[in-house]
Amino acid sequence: MTETVATETFEEKLWRLANSIALENNADVILYTGEIEDFRVDELIKLAKQPKPNRKENIILMLTTNGGSPDAAYRMARCLKRQYKKLILYIYGVCKSAGTLVSIGADEIILSDFGEFGPLDIQLGKKDELFETISGLNITQALASLDIRAQNVFRSTLIDLKSGSRGQLSTKLAAEIASNLATGLYEKIYAQIDPAHLGSIERSIQIASDYGTRLKTNNVKQGTIDKLVNGYSSHNFVIDIEEAKLLFENVRMPNDVEEELAGCLFHLTRDPAERSAVWKLNIIKEETTNESVDTTNEQGEAGTQSRGSSDNSSYSEANLKAIN
Numbered sequence: 001m002t003e004t005v006a007t008e009t010f011e012e013k014l015w016r017l018a019n020s021i022a023l024e025n026n027a028d029v030i031l032y033t034g035e036i037e038d039f040r041v042d043e044l045i046k047l048a049k050q051p052k053p054n055r056k057e058n059i060i061l062m063l064t065t066n067g068g069s070p071d072a073a074y075r076m077a078r079c080l081k082r083q084y085k086k087l088i089l090y091i092y093g094v095c096k097s098a099g100t101l102v103s104i105g106a107d108e109i110i111l112s113d114f115g116e117f118g119p120l121d122i123q124l125g126k127k128d129e130l131f132e133t134i135s136g137l138n139i140t141q142a143l144a145s146l147d148i149r150a151q152n153v154f155r156s157t158l159i160d161l162k163s164g165s166r167g168q169l170s171t172k173l174a175a176e177i178a179s180n181l182a183t184g185l186y187e188k189i190y191a192q193i194d195p196a197h198l199g200s201i202e203r204s205i206q207i208a209s210d211y212g213t214r215l216k217t218n219n220v221k222q223g224t225i226d227k228l229v230n231g232y233s234s235h236n237f238v239i240d241i242e243e244a245k246l247l248f249e250n251v252r253m254p255n256d257v258e259e260e261l262a263g264c265l266f267h268l269t270r271d272p273a274e275r276s277a278v279w280k281l282n283i284i285k286e287e288t289t290n291e292s293v294d295t296t297n298e299q300g301e302a303g304t305q306s307r308g309s310s311d312n313s314s315y316s317e318a319n320l321k322a323i324n
Contacts, residue, residue: 010264017261018281027058027088029261033268034276036068036098041076043278048083056282058086060110062262064272067097067118074211077105081215090254091115092262093270097235100228101208105215108250110258114270117239120208120228146189154182205229219249 008016018029032044048059059080080087089106091099096118103109103117111117157178161169212225224247232239244251254262261281262269268277 014261014264014281015283017257017264020257021060021261022056022282024257025058025060025088026056027060027086028056028084029060029062029281031062031064031265031268031279031281032276033062033064034273036065036073036076036102037276038069038072038075040276040278041072044076045079047278047280048080055083057084058088059084060088060090061102061106062090062092062265062269062281063095063099063102064091064093064269065095065097065099065276066272067099070098070101070208070211073098073101074215077102077215081105090258090262091117092254094272097121100239101211101215103248104212104220104225104228105217106248107217107219108252109219109244109248110254111241111244111251112254112259112262113241115241117244119232119235119237119239120212120225121205121235146186150182150186153185154178157181221247221249224248 021027022029028047030044030047032040034040048055061080077087086107087105088108088110089095089103090110091103092112093114094116095103096116097120100117100120104120155178158171158174161174161177162171165174209225209229212228216225227247239247241251241253
């Protein structure tokens with residue numbers, strides 16, 4: 001057995017590891033890497049809706065993403081929860097923003113030492129900038145900081161005027177002076193705030209919270225959704241396994257076989273692929289072929305290709321590496 005494993009090809013090793021995990025958990029093992037977007041989520045849904053025996057009872061979703069569409073993430077999680085008895089989310093690398101939304105719908109989370117979640121905040125387009133985004137948390141936290149600063153200026157000025165005048169200044173007059181000073185300092189900054197844009201941000205944040213509430217499983221601890229939406233100081237805040245255990249009930253490290261499988265696909269599981277892709281890894285061995293498979297979709301991007309009732313795309317080392 002040792003000699004056979006030592007001489008196995010990449011495809012054979014991947015097949016052995018994925019199917020070992022699939023057998024142990026009675027689960028499909030599916031990799032999603034890259035941005036969460038509608039057309040790629042549609043491919044995942046097609047895999048999830050395969051008729052038995054091509055589909056197992058549970059699913060282990062290996063998800064690596066910097067985020068994407070919260071609507072697509074919601075559709076993804078809702079469908080997987082409908083089609084499978086148990087959703088196990090395996091995070092080996094980065095899983096941010098919309099990816100965190102999927103975690104709320106998981107029954108179990110596997111999180112490696114390389115893995116990290118992020119807060120559940122929405123990425124918005126920067127004004128007057130193409131292809132650049134900014135976290136909704138940045139703006140709301142900036143407003144909160146601005147409010148605190150204005151209040152501090154008012155309070156300290158009022159106290160200084162009252163104590164410095166030795167009671168000669170009335171509280172009303174001191175308050176008017178302090179108010180005028182604070183207003184003068186921050187008026188131009190507040191004037192730059194677009195109420196419509198601010199309302200859009202608040203709605204986007206509320207959408208994330210509403211989706212999370214609807215996806216929530218028994219694995220989610222009380223207060224987790226609010227903490228994920230409002231409780232972290234930065235979009236890039238690292239939620240590792242210790243932090244995740246404060247948010248979720250059922251979180252564990254990967255076992256040796258799961259670690260080895262993710263390591264085989266390190267360039268896809270550690271960081272998101274530039275072009276999103278979906279692969280079912282526990283395909284039946286007899287279904288694989290030595291033929292070259294065209295893995296481009298209508299958008300000209302790498303992905304899965306359906307053959308009849310099941311997806312039998314070759315997961316050769318060359319094809320997998322071509323995604324990036």
